Amino acid sequence: xxxIGLNHYLVLSTILFSIGLIGVMKRKNLLLLFFATEIxxxxxxxxxxxxxxxxxDLTGQMFxxxxxxxxxxxxxxxxxxxxxxxxxxxxxxxxxxxxMKG
Amino acid sequence: MxxxxxxxxxxxxxTLMFFITVTTSQALHALTALAAGMIFISxxxxxxxxxxxxxxxxxxxxxxxxxxxxxxxxxxDTTREVKEKQGNQYIIAGLSVVAAVLVVIIFAAPMVTDNxxxxxxxxxxxxxxxxxxxxxxxxxxxxFEVAAIMLLVAMIAGIVxxxxxxxxxxxxxxxxxxxxxxxxxxx
Amino acid sequence: xxxxxxxxxxxxxxxxxxxxxxGASPRTMIAGIVxxxxxxxxxxSSTILLQHILAGGEVVHVEMMTWxxxxxxxxxxxxxxxxxxxxxxxxxxLVSTIVHVYAIGYMDxxxxxxxxxxxxxxxxxxxMILVMxxxxxxxxxxxxxxxxxxxxxxxFWYHKESAxxxxxxxxxxxxxxxxxxxxxxxxVFWNTGTLQYDGAFAAxxxxxxxTLTWIGIFLFIGAMGKSAQFPxxxxxxxxxxxxxxxxxxxxxxxxxxxxxxxxxxxxxxxALIPNVGLFIASLGAFVAIFAATMAxxxxxxxxxxxxxxxxxxxxxxxxxxxGAYWVALxxxxxxxxxxALLFLGGGxxxxxxxxxxxxxxxxxLGKTMKGTMIMMTLASVALAxxxxxxxxxxxxxxxxxxxxxxxxxxxxxxxLTAGLTAFYSFRIIALIFHGEDRHTAxxxxxxxxxxxxxxxxxxxxxxxxxxxFMFKMPYFEMVTQLLPATEYHVHSATTYWIMTIGTQLFxxxxxxxxxxxxxxxxxKVPDGTSAMENxxxxxxxxxxxxxxxxxxxYLVKPYRELSTVLxxxxxxxxxxxxxxxIANMLVSxxxxxxxMQSGNLSTMLKWMVTGLVALLSLAVVFGLAVKYLxxxxxxxxxLGV
Numbered sequence: 001x002x003x004i005g006l007n008h009y010l011v012l013s014t015i016l017f018s019i020g021l022i023g024v025m026k027r028k029n030l031l032l033l034f035f036a037t038e039i040x041x042x043x044x045x046x047x048x049x050x051x052x053x054x055x056x057d058l059t060g061q062m063f064x065x066x067x068x069x070x071x072x073x074x075x076x077x078x079x080x081x082x083x084x085x086x087x088x089x090x091x092x093x094x095x096x097x098x099x100m101k102g
Numbered sequence: 103m104x105x106x107x108x109x110x111x112x113x114x115x116x117t118l119m120f121f122i123t124v125t126t127s128q129a130l131h132a133l134t135a136l137a138a139g140m141i142f143i144s145x146x147x148x149x150x151x152x153x154x155x156x157x158x159x160x161x162x163x164x165x166x167x168x169x170x171x172x173x174x175x176x177x178x179d180t181t182r183e184v185k186e187k188q189g190n191q192y193i194i195a196g197l198s199v200v201a202a203v204l205v206v207i208i209f210a211a212p213m214v215t216d217n218x219x220x221x222x223x224x225x226x227x228x229x230x231x232x233x234x235x236x237x238x239x240x241x242x243x244x245x246f247e248v249a250a251i252m253l254l255v256a257m258i259a260g261i262v263x264x265x266x267x268x269x270x271x272x273x274x275x276x277x278x279x280x281x282x283x284x285x286x287x288x289x
Numbered sequence: 290x291x292x293x294x295x296x297x298x299x300x301x302x303x304x305x306x307x308x309x310x311x312g313a314s315p316r317t318m319i320a321g322i323v324x325x326x327x328x329x330x331x332x333x334s335s336t337i338l339l340q341h342i343l344a345g346g347e348v349v350h351v352e353m354m355t356w357x358x359x360x361x362x363x364x365x366x367x368x369x370x371x372x373x374x375x376x377x378x379x380x381x382x383l384v385s386t387i388v389h390v391y392a393i394g395y396m397d398x399x400x401x402x403x404x405x406x407x408x409x410x411x412x413x414x415x416x417m418i419l420v421m422x423x424x425x426x427x428x429x430x431x432x433x434x435x436x437x438x439x440x441x442x443x444x445f446w447y448h449k450e451s452a453x454x455x456x457x458x459x460x461x462x463x464x465x466x467x468x469x470x471x472x473x474x475x476x477v478f479w480n481t482g483t484l485q486y487d488g489a490f491a492a493x494x495x496x497x498x499x500t501l502t503w504i505g506i507f508l509f510i511g512a513m514g515k516s517a518q519f520p521x522x523x524x525x526x527x528x529x530x531x532x533x534x535x536x537x538x539x540x541x542x543x544x545x546x547x548x549x550x551x552x553x554x555x556x557x558x559x560a561l562i563p564n565v566g567l568f569i570a571s572l573g574a575f576v577a578i579f580a581a582t583m584a585x586x587x588x589x590x591x592x593x594x595x596x597x598x599x600x601x602x603x604x605x606x607x608x609x610x611x612g613a614y615w616v617a618l619x620x621x622x623x624x625x626x627x628x629a630l631l632f633l634g635g636g637x638x639x640x641x642x643x644x645x646x647x648x649x650x651x652x653x654l655g656k657t658m659k660g661t662m663i664m665m666t667l668a669s670v671a672l673a674x675x676x677x678x679x680x681x682x683x684x685x686x687x688x689x690x691x692x693x694x695x696x697x698x699x700x701x702x703x704x705l706t707a708g709l710t711a712f713y714s715f716r717i718i719a720l721i722f723h724g725e726d727r728h729t730a731x732x733x734x735x736x737x738x739x740x741x742x743x744x745x746x747x748x749x750x751x752x753x754x755x756x757x758f759m760f761k762m763p764y765f766e767m768v769t770q771l772l773p774a775t776e777y778h779v780h781s782a783t784t785y786w787i788m789t790i791g792t793q794l795f796x797x798x799x800x801x802x803x804x805x806x807x808x809x810x811x812x813k814v815p816d817g818t819s820a821m822e823n824x825x826x827x828x829x830x831x832x833x834x835x836x837x838x839x840x841x842x843y844l845v846k847p848y849r850e851l852s853t854v855l856x857x858x859x860x861x862x863x864x865x866x867x868x869x870x871i872a873n874m875l876v877s878x879x880x881x882x883x884x885m886q887s888g889n890l891s892t893m894l895k896w897m898v899t900g901l902v903a904l905l906s907l908a909v910v911f912g913l914a915v916k917y918l919x920x921x922x923x924x925x926x927x928l929g930v
Contacts, residue, residue, distance in 0.1 A: 003106070004105055004106050004109045008109060008113075009146070009150075010206055010209075010210055012113050012116075012117075012146075013206065014199075014202045014203055014205075014206045015117055015202075016116065016117065016120055017198075017201075017202035017205065017206075018195075018198040018199045018201075018202040019117070019120045019121055019124055019198075020120070020124070020198075021197070021198035021201055021202060021898060022124055022194055022195055022198045023123065023124030024894055024898070025194045025197070025198065025891070025894055025895050025898060026124065026191075026194055027124065027891075028891060029129065031129060031171070031174070031175065031178065032123075032124075032129060032132050034171070035123050035124070035132055035133070035136050035171075036123070036124055038136065038140075038163075038167070039120045039123065039124070039136070039139070042139070042140065042143050042163075045143070045155075045159070046143060046146055047206070047209065049146065049147050049150045049152045049155055050146075050150055051209075052150070052152065053150040053151055053152065056223050056224050057223060057224070058223075058224060058233060058234065058237045061152050061154075061155050061234060062234075062237060062238065062242050062245075064152075064155055065155065065158065065234075065238070065249075066245060066249055068158060068159070068162050068163070069249040069252065069253060070249075070252070071162075071163075071167065072162055072166060072167060072253060072256070073252050073253055073255070073256030074256075075167050075170050075171070076170065076253075076256040076257055076259065076260035077256050077259045077260055077263070079170055079171070079174040079260065079264065080259060080260040080261075080262070080263025080264040080265075081263055082174065082178075083174060083177050083263065083264040084263050084264065086177055086178055087177075092178055094889070094890045094891045095889060095891065097889075097890050193895075194895070197895070197898050197899060197902060198898070200902050201898055201901055201902045201905065204902065204905035204906060204908075204909060205905065207909060208905065208908060208909065208912075
């Protein structure tokens, strides 16, 4: 219990991922949806770093770097789109975005 | 001992912060909680000896991403309550947990069976930053450059998407005026 | 010579195609004349070929083209004109030319005149392929072709329920028999590796008796269907629903003799299996007397003649089964002439009587229809086998064959049948042409047929008279170059004369009896009240030994019930339900899942996660399955799977 192993980190990662996923499904505010995706990305980063540490391999950390880069790009583009949407419809409510209704 | 205490402490704090992020109805609270959670996560990186990753985490997330969100929020009417109409909470929670567990199982399965070997073992006697640098600029040089281009593209996209017509207030215009200005711009 | 072969073969085809061009247009005389002329060309070509063969020329054997060549299967479109096929060609082209010309007059008032000639010529073409082919596959094509044309021509007046029924009956019965034939052909190929007659028969010499017996039996099943031998005979009498020229050509002279032709063609096979031959002979003798008895009481001219045909086919099979192939072929030829004549005469009577076929309603037609009367009487004399007409030479020969080979039962049966044949033939002659005038009272005003129809029939008349004594010897010399040249001579001259004169006297007695009985004054149209009509024998015969009834009750009805059950229970409830179920499942899946497509991003995200979970679960399950494959296998094998 006191000896922290890989499993501890993986469990933590699972919990955080679940929280993120709950957020994704639950949130109706588009901005807060983005927050939830950030949480998911971060939970994966923890897992990568932990694996990297316990296996003495740097690959995990490399992946974590790239994940961070992707997250940053995603935020930049996503926020741009969000602002555009907000300018058009003055709303960022997901339930109002139903133009794809068939 | 110290490691265990630190792990449990930060684990608790991170979970709490993220939990607040996905449950609070106040966007500002969520933003703050998220920023705090990001910083707590960097603590794990330090515990795991990935100093450079921890630093990056703080710089990129708490610095850049959070600042971006904060600026973005200024465009929105964050005080207005977005109605969070919910379906079945248990289904959502259940689905999330199952999905997360499955993802972790898939990731962990090869490790449990011990059939992976270290591709780029950590070098003894050098700091983490130096180590990361060596691998990043040799084996991962091409992905690194591609990531750089991706960030550049993202930056330009962000500017183009959010930045144009900053002088026109699109919120103040109605649909026909927007169409008209679009047509003018296109011609 | 090849050019004549192709002319003989393809002229009817061209004629058929020409008439078919006018198939949809109203009656055009040219659609009848051109096929008739082309058939005449075919007839002339056949005659030239016959001359060639008679003069001792080479057998004409051509290979027009390769039909199929796969692996060691090689089937060409090959045609052969040898002594056997040239005989058949002569019979087919001669009778069909005459029938075509006759039909121009007979079908004069029919709306579907053009269609009739298209089918009739197509039939001749199929028949030519059948007799000229040099392999079993070509024979089978012709075989099926004549079956198809026969179906179309029996059901020519398709608006008549009975005609379509008869057509389908003929078609289905023939298909049953063709299955046997097809199996026979497969066996031939399987055991000899070729379908060419010469190769196959050469290879058969080395096969064991059991295989040969099976081949012989299956081929004979095909012959039984086409030649309407018991128990597949019922279709022939019903086939009389077709126009009379069709009955004359197809159901008397040519198609029904295809079975005999097959047996004659396969003589080398049947020579190896005398037991099957004996069976064929016995069946032939049985059918001869069986059909003759049915003809005794029937009250339909065409059916009487049809039963007579059946009976004569029995004679041919009896001869062929006993190994006297040339006798069978000779009787086939002679029979084609007088039977076609008889049918065409019957057609004249039928025409005159506005399609009335009951001879009891006629009587004394001889006054108005002298030409027809003379022709039909002579044809009946020939059929009865009175010296010196054709039937005497061919039929007496069959009797002699049976006698000499010491098959006395077959001989007795055939002799008895000869008497019956004479009786029923002259029964209808007497009823139609002689006796009291019964038709005027019923409102019929008979008239003689067109002159050219009678002229067209006259070659048949001449042949029916002279075919016996003129052709017997040259024919024998020609055909025995190919067939076993067994001469049949009764050992002592006394026996021979007693037999011949006895038979003649017996037959004449039967004729005399028929005349006496049916020319007697006071013959009424039977109304089912006389004692004779209520006797068991009469009922048995008029109902064709209850065989059609038996088929209907014990084969058709159970089959229909079984089909109904399968339709209602299996097809509707299983097959259709499965197909419908799949379609309904897709539709309802779509209907139910369209609510998913609400356009709401939040809902979509939830579904996305659901899908993700499902896919990940599958990945985990399959991953585990692959990982523990060996354990699963041992586990399953221990369970006995």
